[in-house]
Amino acid sequence: MQDEPPDPSALDLTATLGELEQIIELRRRELAELQAGQRPPPGLVPPRLSARVSEVSGAQFHQAPGLTPAAAAASSPQSASTANAEPANAEPAIAKTYDPHAIEQARYRHWEQAGYFAAQGRDTPYCIMLPPPNVTGNLHMGHAFQDTLMDALIRYHRMQGFRTLWQCGTDHAGIATQMVVERQLGLQGQSRQALGRDRFVDAVWEWKAESGGTISQQLRRMGASMDWTRERFTMDEGLSKAVTEVFVRLHEEGLIYRGKRLVNWDPVLRTAISDLEVVAQEEQGQLWHLRYPLSDGTGHVVVATTRPETLLGDAAVAVHPEDERYAHLIGKAVALPLCDRAIPIIADTYVDPAFGSGCVKITPAHDFNDYAVGERHGLPQLNIFTDQAAINDNGPLAYRGLDRFAARQRIVADLQALGLLERIDDHQLTVPRGDRSQAVVEPYLTDQWFVRAAPLAAPAIACVADGRIRFVPENWAKTYFEWMRNIEDWCISRQLWWGHRIPAWYGPDGSIYVGRTEGEARAKAGLAADFPLRQDEDVLDTWFSSALWPFSTLGWPQKTPELATFYPTSVLVTGFDIIFFWVARMIMMGLKFMGDVPFHEVYIHGLVRDAEGNKMSKSKGNILDPIDLIDGIELGPLVAKRTTGLMRPEEAPKIEAATRRQFGAGIPSYGTDALRFTFASMATQGRDVRFDLGRIAGYRNFCNKLWNASRFVLMTLAGQAVPRVTDRGGMAERWIRHRLSEALLAVREGFDSYRFDLAAQALYEFIWDEFCDWYIELAKISLNDPTATEPQKRAVRRTLLEVLEAALRAAHPLMPFISEEIWLKVAPLLGATGLTLMTEPYPRPADYATDPLAAAEITWLKTLVLGVRRIRADSNLEPSKRIPLQVKGGTEQERRWLLECTPFIVQLARVERIERVEHATTDATTALAGETTLLVPLLDLLDPAVEVERLTKEIARLEQDWDRVTGKLANAEFVARAPAAVVEKERKRATDNANAIERLRAQVAKLRGTL
RNA sequence: GGGUGCUUAGCUCAGUCGGAAGAGCGUCGCCUUUACACGGCGAAGGUCGUGGGUUCGAACCCCUCAGCACCCACCA
Secondary structure, eight states: OOOOOTTTTEEEEHHHHHHHHHHHHHHHHHHHHHHHTTTOOOGOHHHHHHHHHSSSSHHHHHHHHTOHHHHHSSGGGHHHHHHHHHHOOOOSOOOOOOOOOGTTTHHHHHHHHTTTTTTOOOSEEEEEEOOBBBOOEEEEEEEEHHHHHHHHHHHHHHTOEEEEEOEEEEEEOOOHHHOOOOHHHHHTTTOHHHOOOOOOOOHHHHHHHTTHHHHHHHHHHHOOOOOOGEEETTSSSHHHHHHHHHHHHHHTTSSSSEEEEEEEEEETTEEEEEEGEEEEEEEEEEEEEEEETTTTOOOOEEEEOOGGGGGGGGOOOEEEETTTTTTTGGEEEETTTTTTTEEEEEETSSOOOTTTEEEEOOOOSHHHHHHHHHHHHHHOHHHHHTTSSSSSSSSSGGGHHHHOHHHHHHHHHHHHHOOOOEEEOOOOEEEEEEEEEEEEEEEEEEEEEEHHHHHHHHHHHHHTTTTTTTTSSSSHHHHHHHHHHOOOOOOEESSSSSOBBBOEEOOTTOOOOEEEHHHHHHHHTOOTTTTTTTEEOOOOOOOHHHHHHHTTTTTTTTOOHHHHHHEEEEEEEEEGGGIIIIIIIHHHHHHHSSSSSSSEEEEEEEEEOOOOOOOOOOOTTOOOHHHHHHOOBBBHHHHHHHHHHSGGGHHHHHHHHEEEHHHHOOBBOOOHHHHHHHHHHOOOOOOEEEEEHHHHHHHHHHHHHHHHHHHHHHHHHHOOOOOOOOOOOOOHHHHHHHHHHHHHHHHHHHHHOOOOOHHHHHHHHHIIIIIIIIIIHHHHHHHHHHTOOOHHHHHHHHHHHHHHHHHHHHTTTTOOOHHHHHHHHHHGGOOOOOGGGGOOOOGGGGGOOOOHHHHHHHHHHHHHHHHHHHHHHHHHHHHHHSSEEEEEEEEEEEHHHHHHHHHHHHHTTTTTEEESSSOOTOOOOOOOTEEEEEEEEOOOOOOHHHHHHHHHHHHHHHHHHHHHHHHHHHHHHHHHHHHHHHHHHHHHHHHHHHHHHHHHHHHHHHHHHHH
């Protein structure tokens, strides 16, 4: 269980929410006043905030909503209440450092209470089905990853006006849940059997009611905007009805049947399981060579087996028909040791003469191959095991009641005593184990229910082949086809108590009656009311109900409006591990019962691994809990968490040491948005992801950067009206809009193609590299420029605000909390009246004018500034010292740009003055910006030798490139065959390089002259 | 035994249509420049796993080999 501490702020939260309401009202009024050009009267400031507000400038911003006391307090959430008590000493209302704790949970509650998660509007539907987590479950990294991607898609589409439904709920998870509750009972000294079926099932329901909600709460922590009002459970009344309906209809069509088959039997759980629930494990075992005496006393044959105990169920010995060693024995009999039975020697091509002795013992009731051989040769099927895999009454008296492994030892010993053990070889074999119990699975003859898979698979194959369903990445379709084309019938009955009881009844003679209810079953067969019937004891495989999830959750078999609206759903987001368990079966059932695919696209994500690339598992002790990444955790509790409840407690010291080594300082708190952004940025095409704390720390820093950039914008605008302006501003303003437009295009392309990594990268680069590193710096200069006019400054302010606001909307699907928090403060300044960012329109590239000319100008400016900065760093000049800059040459356009950009250059390059010169001086270092030569006279500081070396390096670089390009151009084939644009590009490059080289060489020559 | 991926900077990974090798983290300098030290400025760092082929041109397409990972499968 997740031992989350009780929420210490539960009481305080109520107050916070109350305050939130108060603040919303306050903001409405502010907004009205703002629009009317008034300042808010001081009386409107809530008492709890007023003290702080008075301390800082920019009152409007600080009064903005969403400013909970916690946000204003120091970084720890626990201090929220104390901060309230001493407002006078509180920090400035806008914390200098982003503190996710202060906002996330309250924000989420507000969203949920306001009903923002429900599908709204009449637009095109967009629907995602949450893969229902087990009710027993805790949120793990895989969930968190998956939920991040789904929530991003949901929020992205919701903002675009789609009628967006994220259908959520949980799975009853038959075996898993039953095991959990049984273990629980065991601790209380009780058992399922002692309790009886009805009371046990009641106990499971009770347990579900008490502790089943954990994962739902954790999903909320992730910011998942699913419609909780529509939450379903696979054992709800409605979903159970759907299960019965599907079972009955498939049975009526002959697609479900009951039969005695060899199935995979879990002798610990004492239930059948499906092929998929068996995991093959390589293990070191032995190969026993046993002598079976010939009945006629003329000798013996040697059989090789990995399972000597199944000897008791042998029905034959098989050899290959063309194996000359044994040809003369075919048709003879052997006396089965220890059993007093004679069995025939048969010929079957199944036998590989090259393996072992070339003789195989055939045990039709306990091996899938032998079963098939037995069918071909009409051999008896002798079951020798109980349902717990002990020898049953079909075995010789001496072995009855012995567990299979004890029986093995005894039998081998007895054979040895009889001189019938030839030898024992070490042998590597694959052992089938149950995925839940880890018990060695036994092929076991029992009556079970099966779904006839092939007829359902055919249309399911077709719909992927013809593109009605698309896998992303598409190579997963291959895996899907591979399995579907070799699909076996699906064993759906389980000998458990927790699950959907099979709607079949048996008469005294064993005849079967299937119906939606016992009454219907009777009516269909015309049975009298007093005809004795007993219901099948078994329940259905959990995946049977999961297969119906896309339509059962929407109300099927009733024809609900939701079903009509949202089926087929838009996309399924899931891991490759359940393509067969779940995806394939949903497709089959959807096509069968809805006549249409359940979803149009299947996005398959990779597995979350630890930093070393290992799978995360409790037993390895390398689990990371997403909640710990959000909230942080101290080393002690982390170690405790990883080392308690281990299957093998002896591993604890190793795990503790590894944990202490890797997380010596515990795990810092990163917040939900940073975690989500990390997941998104790692979601590259289908490949597994290694989760590395460095990455999440980087994105936490990114959150902080966004927070502080916003703080800057809001502080800059504090108290200033920011009316809409027609003036597009200077080239910096036009450039940042241009870049915004480009970035939005990239972000949308990322989301539209499920390339969350590219969307995240485009956002990151735009916000940090463009907006923060350049535009804000340019804006500062414009706003501080005494020569700038008020309308010019207004355009700058407006641009800061508009671009920030757009970036927040763009970032919202990945970082819902911080974007909402800031947006609520920013948007009103633009006249926006929305109460949440969640339902604001997603920004479009076309909303922001592109301006290639401005883009070219700022690109040139950047080159120039970077050139000067490089000179400064290379020459070890004091960063604070202003230096003179000389420029020489340049195109007409560049000369104009230089004039326009002078204030920017002066500030960004920390230049003292700019001087145009006709001849380069000798005592200057050089850089190029387009055609313009930059010269920084360094006077006494310059060491000509050093400068020559620097320039020579630069020239060498250019020359290398020039060689490559001219070589290419000298190639007639290249010029003839490559596209004209490519050739032209290379030509320009060659000239540019030649020019640059020439100018740098001239400079070197001059410097040499002084040496 | 079949099948699918992966191999690019010290680490984790992008690299779209075949047309100048990129990011984050880490490392190394310099800087408490009033949004941010969870920061700024600058730098170093790559035979794109190997060998071949196609092409005017290959990290990218084809083949070979090697290593790693995963899935499926009934050799006792």
